[in-house]
Amino acid sequence: MSGAAAAIRSPRARAGANGQPEPGRAAPRRVTVLGSTGSIGRSTLDLLERNPDEFRVEALTANHNAALLAEQAKKLGARFAAVADPADYPALKDALAGSGIEVACGRDALVEAAERPADWVMAGIVGAAGLEPTLAAVRRGRIVAFANKEVLVCAGTLFMQEVAAYGATLLPVDSEHNAIWQCFDFDRVDGIEKITLTCSGGPFRERSVEEMRDVSVEAAVAHPTWRMGAKISIDSATLMNKGLELIEAHHLFQLPPERIDIVVHPQSVIHGLVTYHDGSVLAHLGTPDMRTPIAYALGWPGRTAAPMQRLDLAAVGRLTFEAPDPERFPALRLARDALRAGGGCPTVLNAANETAVHAFIAGQIGFLDIAATVERALERMPKVSLDSLADVYNLDKAARELAAELVAARARSFG
Ligand SMILES: NC(=O)c1ccc[n+]([C@@H]2O[C@H](COP(=O)([O-])OP(=O)(O)OC[C@H]3O[C@@H](n4cnc5c(N)ncnc54)[C@H](OP(=O)(O)O)[C@@H]3O)[C@@H](O)[C@H]2O)c1
Numbered sequence: 001m002s003g004a005a006a007a008i009r010s011p012r013a014r015a016g017a018n019g020q021p022e023p024g025r026a027a028p029r030r031v032t033v034l035g036s037t038g039s040i041g042r043s044t045l046d047l048l049e050r051n052p053d054e055f056r057v058e059a060l061t062a063n064h065n066a067a068l069l070a071e072q073a074k075k076l077g078a079r080f081a082a083v084a085d086p087a088d089y090p091a092l093k094d095a096l097a098g099s100g101i102e103v104a105c106g107r108d109a110l111v112e113a114a115e116r117p118a119d120w121v122m123a124g125i126v127g128a129a130g131l132e133p134t135l136a137a138v139r140r141g142r143i144v145a146f147a148n149k150e151v152l153v154c155a156g157t158l159f160m161q162e163v164a165a166y167g168a169t170l171l172p173v174d175s176e177h178n179a180i181w182q183c184f185d186f187d188r189v190d191g192i193e194k195i196t197l198t199c200s201g202g203p204f205r206e207r208s209v210e211e212m213r214d215v216s217v218e219a220a221v222a223h224p225t226w227r228m229g230a231k232i233s234i235d236s237a238t239l240m241n242k243g244l245e246l247i248e249a250h251h252l253f254q255l256p257p258e259r260i261d262i263v264v265h266p267q268s269v270i271h272g273l274v275t276y277h278d279g280s281v282l283a284h285l286g287t288p289d290m291r292t293p294i295a296y297a298l299g300w301p302g303r304t305a306a307p308m309q310r311l312d313l314a315a316v317g318r319l320t321f322e323a324p325d326p327e328r329f330p331a332l333r334l335a336r337d338a339l340r341a342g343g344g345c346p347t348v349l350n351a352a353n354e355t356a357v358h359a360f361i362a363g364q365i366g367f368l369d370i371a372a373t374v375e376r377a378l379e380r381m382p383k384v385s386l387d388s389l390a391d392v393y394n395l396d397k398a399a400r401e402l403a404a405e406l407v408a409a410r411a412r413s414f415g
Contacts, residue, residue: 027057027207031298032113034133035124036060036069039229040147040173043290044122045072047298047306054304059113061133064088070095078118082109084129111136120298122173124146126231127354128396131155138168146299147173149248155249155348155392171297172252176245178293179272179284184253195253196273197245198265199324200225200288205266209328215367217360225268225288234357237333238370239251239324243335244353247346250339257339262332266320269311287311304377331371334378344384344395351399352377356407364411373406380406 031048032377035041041060048055058354059080062069066088073081074098082104083092089105096103104112114121114136121137123130139162146152152159163170172181176197185191200393203222204212228236235241240305242262249260268288275281286292287309295306326333331353338345356373359365365373381399386392 029298030058030122031055031120031122032059032116032118032137033057033122033124034061034110034114034130034137035063035122035126035146035148036072037062037065038124038126039227039232040122040124040290040294044124044145044294044298045076047291047295047304048076049279050307051298051304055298058118059116061110061113062088063125063129066091066095067258073101080104080113082106082113084110109133115140118144118245120145121150122294122297126150126229128154128350131159131392135159135162138162139166141167142146143171143300145171145173145294146252147294149174149244150350150354152248152251154396155386155389156247156346156348158386158389158392160251170252171300173290173293173297174245174248174274175286175288175290175293177249177331178251178296179270179286180249180274182284182296183272183274183282185274185276191278192255192277192308193275193277194259194261195249195255196261196263196275197242197249198268198270198272199239199242199262199323200236200268201264201266201322202239202241204237206266207328209368211282212328217363219366220360222268224266224291228290230361231354231357234360235353236369238331239329239372240335240353240374242324243332243338244350246332246335247339257336262324265319267316267319269313269319285311287409301354308352312372329371331374334371334374338378344381344386344391345378347386347395348378348381348399349374351396352403352406355400355403359407359411365414366405366410369407369410369414373403373410376406377403 033041033044055077057078060073060078061082063084066083069081070092080102086105092103093203096297110133114133120143123134127150131151134151172178180195203224220237221230223233223236246260270283270285273281273283291306291308295304298304324332338349352374356370360370
């Protein structure tokens with residue numbers, strides 16, 4: 001537990017005596033958004049646009065979406081814009097010609113974006129593809145608003161060691177972790193018994209296994225309470241998202257898996273809870289809108305005004321809770337087992353899941369094949385320890401290759 005304070009900062013850690021931002025904070029805050037064209041990126045930019053005097057945009061990045069990236073860069077006056085895929089570079093270059101905004105492409109350009117002078121970097125790329133640029137921001141000792149959970153799942157302990165070694169600050173953005181962060185007493189961690197992540201249950205919460213067998217991609221991405229990118233929406237439908245979040249919470253709050261609970265709460269009003277030894281439970285509530293946790297991270301250690309609909313408990317009426325069903329949703333069990341097994345198991349879990357989710361989106365395999373592919377990959381990959389980030393990259397690559405073979409075998413018998 002003692003590592004928690006070193007990993008992430010108390011909401012009050014650097015606040016002045018009156019709760020105002022620490023003296024000496026540069027204003028406006030210089031911000032870089034990795035993955036600015038995605039759901040998290042767009043929500044972040046919405047808040048930046050609404051508070052133009054508080055923030056200045058340094059760099060923005062995308063994978064392919066050069067048109068939106070160029071539009072965002074012009075609108076927010078960014079200094080640097082980068083696309084990961086070189087094939088999209090000409091479109092970005094043309095769209096920003098004459099604007100004075102520097103443009104670049106490729107994996108190195110994403111790292112450059114993360115390294116440019118910024119006080120605050122949003123890690124908003126999806127998947128382990130975000131590891132290198134997020135690490136680059138960490139190694140510059142930046143404040144990193146952390147949404148890209150796959151980074152912690154695939155490189156957990158080694159990533160947290162880099163955070164500590166370079167004096168970076170991680171601010172949890174995932175709504176559940178942000179909620180727990182706001183309720184977590186960093187000065188008295190010994191008084192904390194457990195934390196609880198809530199889970200909407202996804203679009204198939206009430207379906208039988210048989211009913212989930214032939215669900216479409218459209219049905220799987222149609223999340224009942226949150227509007228998010230395709231990958232996390234499908235992870236929410238399999239409940240793998242909650243498994244990834246369990247591993248993320250373990251690293252952020254330095255708690256063993258048995259002290260991290262998951263409860264299904266379909267209304268998505270309570271996002272996270274902290275239970276103390278005296279029986280007190282502190283919870284964080286809000287409407288399901290990612291701009292709330294992003295605003296908190298943007299303003300930290302103060303608070304930034306944000307526009308979302310306010311919580312009206314009388315209108316919500318009823319809050320309900322149930323235990324997750326490990327039989328219908330094996331992904332959560334696989335993630336918990338991978339975390340307990342340690343070593344490279346979470347890396348394999350993540351790589352196989354990313355591969356299987358992409359195959360499902362591409363129509364190559366069925367919905368139930370996602371968790372089945374992950375389970376088979378975990379069985380087949382040798383159990384290894386991770387001693388360096390090179391080990392992480394190698395294992396991630398090997399697990400993706402195996403998962404691609406498993407997917408191809410399933411694809412032959414699918415449809
Ligand atoms: N969305 C949410 O509400 C939410 C909530 C909590 C946590 N998160 C986490 O936040 C992260 C982002 O989620 P999202 O829903 O915003 O995803 P998303 O909408 O799919 O956006 C992903 C962003 O990353 C870029 N990207 C995708 N693949 C890339 C690659 N290989 N290399 C470089 N950039 C790449 C995308 O660029 P293009 O647009 O060009 O494809 C886009 O800017 C995920 O880890 C997710 O689990 C999301």
